[in-house]
Every structure is written in structure tokens, then in C-alpha cells.
Amino acid sequence: MRAVVIGAGIVGLTTGLALRRAGAEVVICEQAPEIRAAGAGLGLWANALAVYDELGIGEQVRAIGKPSEMYFHDSAGRLLDTPEFGVEDHRYLLVHRAKLNDLLADAVGRENIRLGTGFLEYREHANHVAVTLSDGSTEEADVLVGADGAYSAVRAQLVPGTPAQEHVGHHAWRAVIPAAGITVLRNRLILGSHGCRGGYVRTHDGSVYWLVNQFKSPPLTGTRKQQAMERARHLEDEGEDGILADLIDATPEELILHNQIMVVPPLPHWVSARVALAGDSAHAMSPHITAGATLGIEDAAVLSHLLGSTGDVPAALAAYEAAQIPRYAHVAELSAAVEHSPTPAEFAHHYAAFSHWMITQRPRHLARNQVGA
Template sequence: MTRAVVVGAGIVGLTTGLALRRAGLDVVVTEQAPDIRVAGATLGLWRNALDVFDVLGVSEPVRAIGKAAEMWFHDPGGRPIPTPGFGPGDHSYLLVHRVKLNEALADAVGRDAIRFDARLTGYDEDDDGVTARYADGSTEHADLLVGADGLYSAVRAQLAPETAAQEHAGHYAWRAVIDPGDILIERDVLVIGHERTRGGYARTYDGQALWLLAQFGSAPPNGSRQAEALQRAVHLDDGGWNSALAELIAATPDERILQNQIMVVPPMPRWASDRVVLVGDAAHAMSPHVTAGASLGVQDAAVLARCLQASPDIASALRGYEADRIPRYEEVARRSGAVEAAGTPEEFAEQYAAFSHWMTTS
């Protein structure tokens, strides 16, 4: 039986482990953390990812920890922005709790197939297979090594050493999930504001409130996280209609606010050797302004499994995977760039709907 080692027990790594197992491979997932741990609070899953989870038989537990949501935008004055030519399906997604999603996927893969406290330091590849080396001196030998170890991938560092993660210059984001208490949240709100800001809030499946705010072309933050977020919230609230965003930020202790300089992986000429391949953020970490990284990474897992089933050998399968994925992500980059470059809220909303329609139907 073909054996695969998947490096990284995040959403994409666990989905890859599950997909490869369903394809008939013997799989072990290795993770440098001591248990299932995830940064961040929630994420959106589009229907292209939900279709993969349907095929893998985990649709029920995934949907049980999610809340149906829609990505409709408002302008700074509170007016909904129409997107002519695009329907509800181009705006609909599932808002899920990151940690609970990882727990559900780990249960589906099987906890006995996940090895924790395993930090990859490198690998050795030859005609007989590939050997993953870990910081504790142990090794894992397999026919295939899959790098699903994210933005700062150790697998990518060896496979393509000139592709270290880079700053998306001037792009910063703030977010948190809190109990809203007495703050009135009657609906989900997402705003494209002045000064290249965007943000809003939504109820999660368990009644908590997610708020988020981001800005392109920002000066480096130099105040508290709360103060920096409040400073930008005014760009999303002409006339005081959107006061709940500022109220949610003000109610969030500084230490509970996640503040990030957005990082990206530069375009790569190859994603694989004969026995080593990248999936998810390890291959294509992108700006989160299109909220598509997780969904696209889940698709990577399905495509890789399909290529391995259809090809006579691993090297051929990985060539087929690259031939499918690399052109697709060139188009992702083009469409994501069009959203970022939008000069008005109306153009942003239109380009965003065009992206989500293409992503979920092509």
C-alpha cells in the first residue's frame, strides 16, 4: 500500500489526510504542536469546500458547527451594494469555528493517525521514497510527503527555497470573537469603507459575535490593538448607523484582539518534486480579503487525491496536480488583485461577487 506523510494538522492537512485515506493510501499526519491548536476564531467555507466535505463524508459534523451566512456588502452610509448579474449563491457561505472544525476533521482522520510534537526539520528524497526528519531525531519513511504546513512551511523551504513568505505591504487586520452582551446585533454587517478599509460583524453559530476590520495601504500600527481598530472603524460609519462595530471593539480586551500584518507566499514555478508536494497555504497563502484560502486549500486536497488515483505512479500524479493547480492559482491571483484594486465600494462588491462565482462554479 502506498504510504503518505502529511506535514501539518491544520484544516487543509487533515482534509488531505482524510482524502488520501479515502483514496486507498496509508496516511500519517504529523504536527509540531502538542495537540490540535488553531490560531484565529472563525472562517468562512464556500460551497466548493463544502462539496469536498460532502464527498469525504464529513458534511454533517462540519455543518453542525457552522452558521449559514451571506457576504453582502454595504457602503459607508449603510446602503446595501447591489451586484447585478450575481445571485444569492455567489454570496452564501458557512461561518464555522476553526477549532471545532479541526477537531471534527481530526476525529474523521482518526487520532491514531496523527503524531503530535513532531516538528519537521527536513526530508531526504530518492528513488525508493522520501524520509521526513524531525527535531526529536525520529523519522518517517513514505512514498509521498505532503507539505500542508502553512505560510511558513518547512517543506516549501526545502522544495523551493527562494519562496519565503512576504509582507503584503501596508495590509493589516484586526479581529476577535466575544460575547456581545447588551450590544444590539440585528443582522450581519460588512462594509467597504473610506481609506481602503473594510470590516463588520456577524453572529456565530453559538451566539457569540465575530468582528473584523482591515485596511490596505495602512501605516504601521503603533498604538494598542483596540485603539488602532477604533481609529479605523470611523471609516465604516458615516452618520452613526454602524455604531455596533465600535461598541464591539471597545468591549474587547486588548489581549483578545488578533492583529496581523498580512503575509503572502509569492507565486511559485513548481509545487512538487517526484515525491514531495505542497497543498494549501504552504503553496499559495494569499491575502484574506477574498476569504477563500481555506476553501481553496480544501479543494487542493481533493484534486491531489484524484490525481493519485488516476495516475500510474506518484511522479506522474504530482505533475498532473501541478498542471491543474498552478494555472488555477494564477487566475486566483488575478481576480484577487482586481478586488484589491477596486476604487469604489461598488466596484469592490462587483469584483468580489465575480471572484466567488468563478471560484465556486469553475
């Protein structure tokens, strides 16, 4: 089997690696001139780590990450406890996106990645798909996987009229900086007022990742640093240690990333006979559940398992869609419960309920040891 994967982000690279482990010949096409990652820190939950274990790189992934826990506090510093859930429902691995991308690129084989090569269109035939690329070349394959993110060009052809949409009023600011001069003894994730949440976590190399998000934000004014500082005031009551504000203040303006959060509307289908979507191209949603990459990694594993277990590509893709669309309908319900929680305590409860479901209810195609060795 031969596969073309569009996009060399985390999901595209994981898809390429999983398909190679399943015996496929793979070429990954990336329109950027280099392997790079948008964003800063990234949380990988137990279900994503299980996929990487099954692909043989789990220990390498853990070596570039720091074990962390997702517990929330209110703006007065009080822990918002969720006694109905266990400690395992709060644990994740914090990694830097760029370092994970580099590790995955090495694992899949950089000779299998075509950089500076964007996607233009595909044409499906009875027994193959022909993919036209931005350099004028054409790749023929048994299957095409669009793992090209929320603004997916593959999705634009497969499911026309479904562009990424603004999650109105939802913005995020974040950065990774050295902790020099600021003592950060513990991680802290805070649920504040005015729809704000954020905090800071220590990374494996001694740096600190800070983030600030806001739902229903008023129109933005000022610099990125000023915008983040304004939201931080809703996260730390007077008399608190003010570490989040200190971290933001210490961050050079050019290192602060800001995003208007974009989402992909629910799609009527994810596949055709020889084309499939994976990751954010299929289901980009609000990052307040911090599981987009983890869920996309599951897509890669499910897809590769199904394709590796049969020579019937259309049947494998149909099974993939039948498994994943209902799963993501439930993800959307759980995510909405978190987003619309009326109090910080309820936000913490619904968040733990989501993570518990996610790590205990793996897709049925991912029973342990089912991903190709």
C-alpha cells in the same frame, strides 16, 4: 500507498482525511503540542462544502457552522448590490477554525496524528521519500505533502528562496466574542474609506465575529484595540448604529488578534517526484477574498484523487501541479481586481465575480463523486 503530511491545520487534516478515504496509510506531523487553530472565524464556500460532502463529513461540518451571506454595504449603510450575480454567489458557511480543526482531527483519527513533531528535512529516493522529524525519527513514505502554511519548512527545501513576504501595509484585526449587551440583528460587512473594510457576523452559537482590515495602513500606534477602533471610524458614518465600534470596545485586549498579512510569491513549481505543497504553503495570498481555506481544501481533494487513481506517484504529482498552478494564476488575477477596485461598488462587483467563478469552476478532477468514498 503511505503518505506523510506536515501540518495539522485545516488543509493538512483535510489532506490526511482525503488520502485515507482514497486508501492510503497516513501520518500527520504537527510541531505544536496540540491541535489548535490560529484565527477566529472562517468562511467555507460551496466548493469546500462539496469536498466535505464527498468525504462523508458534510453534515458534521454544517452542524458547527452558520449559513451566512457575503453582501457589502458602504459606510452610510447602503447595500452595494450586484444584480448580475445570484444569491448562491454570496452564500457561505461561517465556522470557528478551532472547532473545524477538532472535527477534522476526529475524522482523520487522532491516532494518525503525531503532535509536538516538527519537520526537519526530506530525502527523495527512486521509490520513496525519507522524512526526518524534530524528535530524530525518520518516516518513510511514498509521498510527502507540505501543508504547513505560509512559513512552510517543506517549501523552504522544495523551492528555496521563497519565504513568505509582507503584503506591505495590509493588516487585519478580529475577534469572536459573546454578544451579551449588544444587539446584533443582522450581519454587516462594510467597505469604507482609507482602504478599510470590516464588519460583523453572527455565529451559530450566539457569539459575534468582528473584523477590521486595512490596505496601505500607516504605521501602527497604540494597543490592538485602539488600532482596530481607529479603522472602525472609517467604516461607520456619523449617525450609523455604531455596532462595530461597540463590539470592538467590548472585546478584552487579549482576545483581539492582529496580523500583518503575509503572502507567498508565485512559485515556479509545487512538486518534485515525491513531494507536494498544498494550501497556504503553495499559495498564501491576501485574505480579503476570504477563500484561502476553501481553496486549500480543493488542493487536498485534487491531490488525493490523483494519488488515489494511480500507483505512479510522480505522474500524479505532475498532474496536480499542471492543474493547480494555472488555476491559482487566475485566482491571483481575480484577487488583484478586488484589492485594487477604486470604489466600494466596484469592490463588491469584483468580489462577487470571484466567488461566482470559484464555486462554478471546480477543478476538473473534482467532478462530483470523484473523491474517494
